[in-house]
Amino acid sequence: MKVILQQDVKGQELHEKIRQLSMQAGKTVKEEGKENNLVDLIAADPAFGLTKADIEKNLKPELYVGRAPRQVEVYLRDVVNPVLEAHKDESGVKAEINV
Numbered sequence: 510m511k512v513i514l515q516q517d518v519k520g521q522e523l524h525e526k527i528r529q530l531s532m533q534a535g536k537t538v539k540e541e542g543k544e545n546n547l548v549d550l551i552a553a554d555p556a557f558g559l560t561k562a563d564i565e566k567n568l569k570p571e572l573y574v575g576r577a578p579r580q581v582e583v584y585l586r587d588v589v590n591p592v593l594e595a596h597k598d599e600s601g602v603k604a605e606i607n608v
Contacts, residue, residue, distance in 0.1 A: 526556055581608055 534547035548568070552561040585606055593606075 523556060526554060527551065530554070578608070 530550040531547060534545050534550060537543045538545050548561055548564050551557050552559055552564055585608065589606060
């Protein structure tokens with residue numbers, strides 16, 4: 510139990526560090542007109558124990574979309590495309606949706 514509590518405290522501490530670093534990065538962008546350097550700031554903080562490469566390999570949106578791409582394909586195939594096909598002569602415009 511003590512280990513879990515310590516991990517929870519460390520998680521809260523890291524969350525707070527991310528918040529502070531995010532504010533710092535935001536200031537860099539908004540006030541100085543520079544690029545967002547949040548990843549660099551996190552990588553430079555020894556509390557995280559991460560390299561820039563460690564962080565960047567997890568910043569790929571495709572890792573977090575789950576089944577959404579397949580769901581869109583099925584929806585287009587089963588719902589949208591039949592409606593477009595049924596009404597293709599009405600609009601005089603050929604519509605095609607590719608994802």
